[in-house]
Amino acid sequence: MTEMRPRSFAMFRLPSTVRVLEWGCLLVIGFIVLYPLFWLVLGSFRPDPISTDFTLDAYFAILEEEYMGEVLWNTAVMSVGVTSLSVLIGVPLAWIVGRTDTPLKNYINMIAILPFIMPPVVVAVAWAYLGTPRVGFVNLFWKWLVGTREPLFDIFTMGGLIFVMALSLAPYVFIFTVTAFKNMDPTLEYAAHVSGASQWKTTLRITLPMAAPAILSGALLTFIQSIEVFAIPATIGVSGGIYVFSTQLWRMMIGIPPNFSHAAALSIPILLVCGLALWGQTRALGRSARYTTVAGKSFRPRLVELGPWKYVSLSFAAFYLLVSAILPVLTLIYGTFISNRGRPPTFEYLTLGHLHEIITGDGGAVILRSIQNSLFLSFMGATIGIALSAVVAYFVVRSTWKGRGTLDFLALIPVAIPGAVIAIAMLWAYIREPFNLYHTLWIILIAYITRFLPFGVRAVSNSITQIHEELERAAAVSGANWGVVFWKILVPLAMPGIVAGWIILFVSMMRELSASIMLFSSNKEVISTILIQLYDEGLFSHVCILSLIIVILSLASVALVRWLTKQTDVEGLT
Amino acid sequence: MQNVRVEKLVKRFGDVVAVGGISFEVPKGKLLTLLGPSGCGKTTTLNIIAGFETPDDGDVHVGERLISSATENVLVPAHKRNLGMVFQSYGLWPHLRVRDNVAFGLQMRKTPKSEIAGAVERALGLVRLDGLGERYPSQLSGGQQQRVAFARALVYEPDVLLLDEPLSNLDAALREEMRLELKDLQTQSGITTIFVTHDQVEAMVMSDIIVVMNEGRIEQMGSPSDVYQHPANEFVAGFVGISNFLEGEVVAAGSGGAETAVKVGEVTLRCKTAGVSEGSKVLLSIRPEDCVASNEAPPEGTPNVIKCSVDKAVYMGGVLELWLSASGRQIRVHGHRLPILESGASVYVSIDPASISAIKGGPS
Numbered sequence: 001m002t003e004m005r006p007r008s009f010a011m012f013r014l015p016s017t018v019r020v021l022e023w024g025c026l027l028v029i030g031f032i033v034l035y036p037l038f039w040l041v042l043g044s045f046r047p048d049p050i051s052t053d054f055t056l057d058a059y060f061a062i063l064e065e066e067y068m069g070e071v072l073w074n075t076a077v078m079s080v081g082v083t084s085l086s087v088l089i090g091v092p093l094a095w096i097v098g099r100t101d102t103p104l105k106n107y108i109n110m111i112a113i114l115p116f117i118m119p120p121v122v123v124a125v126a127w128a129y130l131g132t133p134r135v136g137f138v139n140l141f142w143k144w145l146v147g148t149r150e151p152l153f154d155i156f157t158m159g160g161l162i163f164v165m166a167l168s169l170a171p172y173v174f175i176f177t178v179t180a181f182k183n184m185d186p187t188l189e190y191a192a193h194v195s196g197a198s199q200w201k202t203t204l205r206i207t208l209p210m211a212a213p214a215i216l217s218g219a220l221l222t223f224i225q226s227i228e229v230f231a232i233p234a235t236i237g238v239s240g241g242i243y244v245f246s247t248q249l250w251r252m253m254i255g256i257p258p259n260f261s262h263a264a265a266l267s268i269p270i271l272l273v274c275g276l277a278l279w280g281q282t283r284a285l286g287r288s289a290r291y292t293t294v295a296g297k298s299f300r301p302r303l304v305e306l307g308p309w310k311y312v313s314l315s316f317a318a319f320y321l322l323v324s325a326i327l328p329v330l331t332l333i334y335g336t337f338i339s340n341r342g343r344p345p346t347f348e349y350l351t352l353g354h355l356h357e358i359i360t361g362d363g364g365a366v367i368l369r370s371i372q373n374s375l376f377l378s379f380m381g382a383t384i385g386i387a388l389s390a391v392v393a394y395f396v397v398r399s400t401w402k403g404r405g406t407l408d409f410l411a412l413i414p415v416a417i418p419g420a421v422i423a424i425a426m427l428w429a430y431i432r433e434p435f436n437l438y439h440t441l442w443i444i445l446i447a448y449i450t451r452f453l454p455f456g457v458r459a460v461s462n463s464i465t466q467i468h469e470e471l472e473r474a475a476a477v478s479g480a481n482w483g484v485v486f487w488k489i490l491v492p493l494a495m496p497g498i499v500a501g502w503i504i505l506f507v508s509m510m511r512e513l514s515a516s517i518m519l520f521s522s523n524k525e526v527i528s529t530i531l532i533q534l535y536d537e538g539l540f541s542h543v544c545i546l547s548l549i550i551v552i553l554s555l556a557s558v559a560l561v562r563w564l565t566k567q568t569d570v571e572g573l574t
Numbered sequence: 575m576q577n578v579r580v581e582k583l584v585k586r587f588g589d590v591v592a593v594g595g596i597s598f599e600v601p602k603g604k605l606l607t608l609l610g611p612s613g614c615g616k617t618t619t620l621n622i623i624a625g626f627e628t629p630d631d632g633d634v635h636v637g638e639r640l641i642s643s644a645t646e647n648v649l650v651p652a653h654k655r656n657l658g659m660v661f662q663s664y665g666l667w668p669h670l671r672v673r674d675n676v677a678f679g680l681q682m683r684k685t686p687k688s689e690i691a692g693a694v695e696r697a698l699g700l701v702r703l704d705g706l707g708e709r710y711p712s713q714l715s716g717g718q719q720q721r722v723a724f725a726r727a728l729v730y731e732p733d734v735l736l737l738d739e740p741l742s743n744l745d746a747a748l749r750e751e752m753r754l755e756l757k758d759l760q761t762q763s764g765i766t767t768i769f770v771t772h773d774q775v776e777a778m779v780m781s782d783i784i785v786v787m788n789e790g791r792i793e794q795m796g797s798p799s800d801v802y803q804h805p806a807n808e809f810v811a812g813f814v815g816i817s818n819f820l821e822g823e824v825v826a827a828g829s830g831g832a833e834t835a836v837k838v839g840e841v842t843l844r845c846k847t848a849g850v851s852e853g854s855k856v857l858l859s860i861r862p863e864d865c866v867a868s869n870e871a872p873p874e875g876t877p878n879v880i881k882c883s884v885d886k887a888v889y890m891g892g893v894l895e896l897w898l899s900a901s902g903r904q905i906r907v908h909g910h911r912l913p914i915l916e917s918g919a920s921v922y923v924s925i926d927p928a929s930i931s932a933i934k935g936g937p938s
Contacts, residue, residue, distance in 0.1 A: 057841075066664070187665035190626055193652035194659040196682035202653075205678075209669045290712065291668045 090173025098181030125257025126328030131155025156240030176218030335544025389456030463497020576637030625652030658727030
């Protein structure tokens with residue numbers, strides 16, 4: 001889209017500092033993205049981080065590991081399973097919201113912001129408590145309802161892992177698909193009707209095929225995410241003895257001594273798979289835009305009247321929201337305020353003791369320190385990250401400079417790098433001279449900035465794209481030079497988008513786990529790593545309190561972002 | 575091929591009456607145009623016939639088949655009406671090749687595969703797109719896409735063809751070419767056609783019958799020449815072409831071939847309108863191109879000569895558009911082969927009595 005827009009740089013005689021800035025920006029982004037990747041590749045050919053030998057040993061070694069076949073198989077089954085289930089959940093939900101007269105659609109549409117409110121780590125711990133065979137709440141309820149001693153299901157299985165991951169990732173399929181459904185020209189369906197196609201055939205032959213690239217695009221992103229996400233395999237998977245790629249990497253890194261080379265060697269093929277998926281995803285997205293955009297024409301999509309079936313569709317959506325958000329949050333609230341796990345949720349057992357314990361108790365100090373660390377990292381990371389993103393976005397959207405395509409591409413790369421892989425690359429790159437950042441907060445900070453750069457860039461470039469070129473032209477015609485147009489016109493107009501982007505980065509960093517888990521050290525814990533630690537120690541109420549804090553923080557941020565974006569009508573920030 | 579009968583069709587959107595009880599008939603094989611400004615109800619009418627909107631009242635017959643009736647509670651769904659339609663934005667399916675776009679309707683009719691290929695080839699040949707079947711719509715020009723849309727609508731030989739402003743997305747030159755081509759196509763295939771447009775020239779060129787609509791009502795129905803030369807009222811005269819309106823009083827009613835005399839201010843104009851009574855008020859409609867302007871007085875005996883002064887003269891290439899005034903009234907005249915006139919100059923305008931239409935009842 002941005003390629004078709006006029007570029008304001010064409011009308012200015014630019015000061016030479018702008019060219020310097022463009023080059024500087026390219027170098028900085030190139031460095032933070034490519035330098036760690038370079039070390040990751042190099043590291044996979046070295047026996048350890050200190051040696052300078054070149055060897056293929058690490059590759060042979062991981063191939064010979066007896067568990068490797070199982071890990072790859074598990075990863076493949078999980079990724080394919082999660083992607084398929086997410087499509088089966090996400091596409092019908094998108095159709096319900098985008099193209100039917102199902103009641104309460106606007107509330108169902110909240111699914112789009114669910115990943116932002118309910119991070120995987122929260123869904124994971126909540127479902128671990130909901131789905132344990134013996135004492136999980138859902139199983140207890142089932143036993144009571146049916147009067148059996150047999151649990152309904154065991155969450156600590158491959159099926160359970162896929163189920164919880166799909167709950168958490170289906171919104172990605174939903175977001176892409178619902179956009180396509182809403183932007184489809186209704187004429188195309190009218191044309192099918194007139195040609196003799198019934199409602200059902202039209203949906204099957206016209207509507208769905210036209211949404212196919214969008215569905216594919218969402219599915220590929222879900223696929224990348226399913227390899228990326230650490231929290232769910234680390235809780236539900238590990239408890240059930242199921243190791244996948246991300247947890248295997250972690251196992252390599254927490255071994256004594258940590259095996260840097262094997263981790264690097266294992267990262268390379270996964271990186272290639274994710275890169276390929278991202279390439280496919282961008283292509284699919286481009287195709288989708290060609291299918292669903294009608295230039296200069298506004299229309300409302302045609303809604304299918306479901307009749308009595310609308311209660312079926314409403315129930316489907318309600319059930320999804322129940323299991324993906326409502327039950328998990330209720331579990332967290334229960335764990336926070338009820339004195340003992342297993343007690344009925346009545347006033348008798350209501351307590352503030354757990355909260356008190358966290359603030360004053362022995363473990364409390366560690367928790368508070370982790371919150372402090374997270375706040376510091378997220379604040380710094382979001383600020384530096386959004387500043388970088390803003391400069392990148394500005395050049396990508398508005399500059400006529402040849403390097404802007406490269407810049408755009410570089411800033412997109414981290415999407416395809418799983419957090420665990422970024423962490424390993426960071427370790428290879430920054431534990432050595434001239435950086436020496438091993439066991440510091442700084443290495444986590446750089447990892448955060450690198451990981452979330454694409455999200456920051458997208459938030460700001462969306463906002464700049466919305467600022468009509470004519471506003472800048474009008475200023476230039478009135479006699480303003482590039483600098484004045486930039487500071488007096490562009491920056492004030494883009495500010496809400498920039499602030500919204502800052503909040504998105506801040507919240508994403510507050511709950512980052514897959515990279516943090518590899519990079520944290522004693523005294524340098526963050527909220528999410530503490531959460532996993534507490535989960536492993538079985539501290540039910542502490543886990544619930546910390547998770548609830550994350551949910552509340554996320555909700556507040558969503559509200560703030562929504563309010564901000566309403567000020568400028570910036571779309572697609574989540 | 576079938577005729578179409580629309581009877582007392584009504585459609586309301588909330589309090590707004592979009593279609594206010596209109597009736598018309600399209601004879602077999604003819605092209606009828608619904609012409610009117612935006613919001614006049616023409617598109618709603620077409621959508622009701624197509625089956626996209628549910629009427630509040632009235633019947634629609636295609637041949638002997640009742641496809642929509644509010645009183646008898648009949649509402650044949652769009653896909654069972656056997657109609658063809660071409661849309662303003664073409665509505666070509668972007669994910670299907672041209673060939674598959676055209677074949678779609680036949681597939682829906684369960685036509686054997688062996689026949690579909692041939693039928694699609696013939697349809698593409700008819701619209702002169704032979705050999706482009708393997709392309710995607712996005713690889714075609716606007717005019718070619720338009721033709722694919724026609725091939726797609728005609729290939730299964732529907733009873734009626736519906737055209738929803740199909741030319742309005744084309745640029746001016748192509749639009750003119752396509753008008754004629756479309757008309758040829760329609761005449762050749764002999765398909766009963768309903769055409770919706772707001773472009774009066776398009777309507778003139780293509781139609782057998784024009785239905786002029788305004789605010790959900792039919793203002794006039796007739797052949798293109800009828801509607802142009804004998805507009806039924808001020809709206810039609812103003813919407814279809816440009817017209818000068820002059821209020822006057824009948825001083826001598828014509829009957830048996832005699833001309834009617836109407837006094838407009840100080841001038842008396844003769845016209846051929848019959849059936850008006852002496853003393854009644856009428857509104858005269860005179861087309862600018864029916865006025866002959868010259869800078870010399872026409873010979874004695876020329877009817878309807880008015881001496882005017884030039885307010886404004888606009889050179890438009892072949893035509894000089896003159897804004898004239900005579901005794902306080904303004905008229906527009908298209909002058910041919912005149913020197914460029916300064917404002918303030920005098921000209922003589924003469925009007926053939928046959929080209930003055932008196933709109934009965936005078937100004938509304």
